[in-house]
Amino acid sequence: MKLRAAAAWLSFAALVACAGPSDGAHDNASLDAGHAPDDPPVNRADAAPPTASEYPFELPFGFPKPYVPAANPLTAEKVELGRHLFYDVRLSANETQSCGSCHQQALAFTDGRPVSVGSTGQMHRRNAMSLTNVAYAATLTWPNPVLTDLEPQSGVPLFGIDPVIELGLKGHEEEALDRLRADTRYQTLFAAAFPGQGDPFDMVNVQRAIASFERTLVSGTSRFDRYQYLSDKNALTVEEKRGLELFGSEALECFHCHGGFNFTDAVVYKGLPLGDLNFHNTGLYNVDGKGAFPADNVGLLEFTAKPSDMGRFKAPTLRNIEKTAPYMHDGSIATLEEVIEHYSAGGRTITSGPHAGIGSANPFKSSFISGFSLTAADKHAVVAFLKSLTDDAFLTNPKLANPWSANSDAGAPSGP
Numbered sequence: 001m002k003l004r005a006a007a008a009w010l011s012f013a014a015l016v017a018c019a020g021p022s023d024g025a026h027d028n029a030s031l032d033a034g035h036a037p038d039d040p041p042v043n044r045a046d047a048a049p050p051t052a053s054e055y056p057f058e059l060p061f062g063f064p065k066p067y068v069p070a071a072n073p074l075t076a077e078k079v080e081l082g083r084h085l086f087y088d089v090r091l092s093a094n095e096t097q098s099c100g101s102c103h104q105q106a107l108a109f110t111d112g113r114p115v116s117v118g119s120t121g122q123m124h125r126r127n128a129m130s131l132t133n134v135a136y137a138a139t140l141t142w143p144n145p146v147l148t149d150l151e152p153q154s155g156v157p158l159f160g161i162d163p164v165i166e167l168g169l170k171g172h173e174e175e176a177l178d179r180l181r182a183d184t185r186y187q188t189l190f191a192a193a194f195p196g197q198g199d200p201f202d203m204v205n206v207q208r209a210i211a212s213f214e215r216t217l218v219s220g221t222s223r224f225d226r227y228q229y230l231s232d233k234n235a236l237t238v239e240e241k242r243g244l245e246l247f248g249s250e251a252l253e254c255f256h257c258h259g260g261f262n263f264t265d266a267v268v269y270k271g272l273p274l275g276d277l278n279f280h281n282t283g284l285y286n287v288d289g290k291g292a293f294p295a296d297n298v299g300l301l302e303f304t305a306k307p308s309d310m311g312r313f314k315a316p317t318l319r320n321i322e323k324t325a326p327y328m329h330d331g332s333i334a335t336l337e338e339v340i341e342h343y344s345a346g347g348r349t350i351t352s353g354p355h356a357g358i359g360s361a362n363p364f365k366s367s368f369i370s371g372f373s374l375t376a377a378d379k380h381a382v383v384a385f386l387k388s389l390t391d392d393a394f395l396t397n398p399k400l401a402n403p404w405s406a407n408s409d410a411g412a413p414s415g416p
C-alpha cells in the first residue's frame with residue numbers, strides 16, 4: 001500500500017485551507033509548513049497587542065485566528081456573559097434545558113445520544129454536533145449550506161418551533177429576559193459586555209454573547225498536536241503513528257474530507273464559494289436502490305433541491321471524536337470501529353428494516369469512498385490514532401465550564 005507522509009497532507013491541506021481570499025481574519029494563518037523542530041509554541045494571536053478588552057486568544061500552534069464578524073467584536077466580557085447564558089436553563093421556556101444540556105463539555109460539547117431530545121421531550125432529527133473549534137466551521141449544522149454565522153445559528157435552538165422544540169423560547173422572549181434582568185449577576189455581566197447601552201437585555205445581545213463564548217471553544221492541544229506540531233516524538237505510540245500514516249494515505253482517503261488543522265474540509269474562509277466540495281455522501285444509506293437516504297434526512301438536497309445532493313452532509317471535525325459517540329448525522333453508528341468498517345466497505349449495508357439497502361452502491365456517493373482492505377491490526381491503529389485527537393485540557397478547561405456551580409453566589413439552576 002502506498003503511504004504518503006502524514007506531515008505532507010497535513011501541511012498541504014492547511015495551506016490550501018489558508019489560501020482563501022483574505023478578509024483580514026486569517027492573516028495569522030499558517031501551519032507547520034516551515035517550522036523548525038525546536039520552535040516554541042507560538043501564540044499567533046498576539047502579533048498585534050490586544051485592545052482594552054479584546055479577547056486574549058491563546059491559540060494552539062498552527063491555528064489561524066478565527067473569523068469574527070465586524071458587528072460582534074470578541075471581548076473577554078462578552079465571552080464571560082456568553083458562558084453564563086450558554087449554561088443557563090432560564091433560556092428555555094420551561095426552564096429545563098440550556099445549550100449545555102445538549103452540548104456538554106466532557107463529551108466535547110455533544111450529548112451522547114443518537115439524536116437529541118428537546119426541552120419539551122420532542123426528538124430532534126439529528127445528532128448533536130460537537131462544538132469543538134466551531135469558530136472555524138464554514139457552515140453550521142449537518143446539512144445547511146447557508147447558515148454560516150454563529151449569531152443567527154443560536155436562534156434555531158432558542159426560537160425554533162418547526163420541526164423541533166429545543167429551548168422553545170418563541171413567544172416567551174420577554175419572560176426569559178425578565179428572568180435574566182432579575183439576577184444581579186447578569187446586571188453586572190450585561191453592563192460589562194455591552195457598555196453604554198441603556199438596557200442591554202435583549203435577544204440580539206444574548207445571541208452575540210453566546211456566539212462569542214462559542215468562538216473560544218478551541219481545541220488543539222491533544223497528544224497528536226504535541227507530536228505533530230511541538231515535535232514531541234514520543235507523544236504518540238508506534239501504533240498511533242501507524243494509524244496517522246494510514247489516515248493520510250491515498251488508500252484510505254480520509255484526509256480529503258477530514259484534512260487540515262481541524263480535520264475537516266468545511267473550514268471557514270470568507271469569500272470561498274460554498275457548495276459542492278463541503279458536503280459529501282459517504283454511502284450510509286441506499287433505501288430505494290437508487291441512492292435515497294431516509295426521507296427525514298436527505299442532507300443538502302433539502303436546501304438545494306438538486307437530486308445529486310442526496311445524502312450529502314458536512315464532514316465534521318474529528319478532533320475529540322473519541323468523546324462524541326454515537327456518530328454520523330443521525331447517530332446511526334455506535335463506535336469508531338464500526339465507522340472504519342463502514343468506510344472499509346465503501347458504504348454501509350443494512351440488511352433488514354425500513355432502511356435496508358446497499359450503501360456502497362449509492363450512485364451519489366463521493367468517489368473518495370471506494371473501500372479498502374486493512375488488517376485487523378491496522379484498523380485498530382486507525383482508531384488508536386483517532387483517539388489521540390482527544391484534548392483533555394479542552395474537555396476540562398474551567399474557562400469553558402458551567403459557571404452556575406452549586407457554590408456560586410447566583411445559584412441559578414444549571415443544565416443537567
Ligand code: HEC
Nearest residue numbers: 099102116117118124126127128129140141142154157166
Ligand atoms: C435539544 C438539544 C440541543 C440544544 C438545547 C441545543 N442544541 Fe445545538 N445542536 C443540536 C443538534 C441536534 C444539532 C445538529 C442540528 C442539525 O443538523 O440540524 C446542533 C447543532 C449546533 C451547532 C452547529 C455546529 C456545527 O459544527 O455545525 C451549533 C453552533 C449549536 N448547535 C449551538 C447551540 C447553542 C448556542 C445552543 C443554545 C442556544 C444550542 N446549540 C442548543 C442539539 C441541541
Ligand code: HEC
Nearest residue numbers: 252253254257280313314315316327328329339343366368
Ligand atoms: C468523501 C468525504 C469523506 C471521506 C473520504 C471520509 N469522510 Fe468521514 N465523514 C464525512 C462526512 C460527510 C461525514 C458525516 C456523514 C453523515 O453524517 O452522513 C463523516 C463522518 C465521519 C465520522 C463521524 C463524525 C461524527 O462526528 O459523527 C468519523 C469518525 C469519520 N467520518 C472518520 C473518517 C475516516 C477514519 C475516514 C477514512 C477512512 C473518513 N472519515 C473518510 C466525509 C468523509
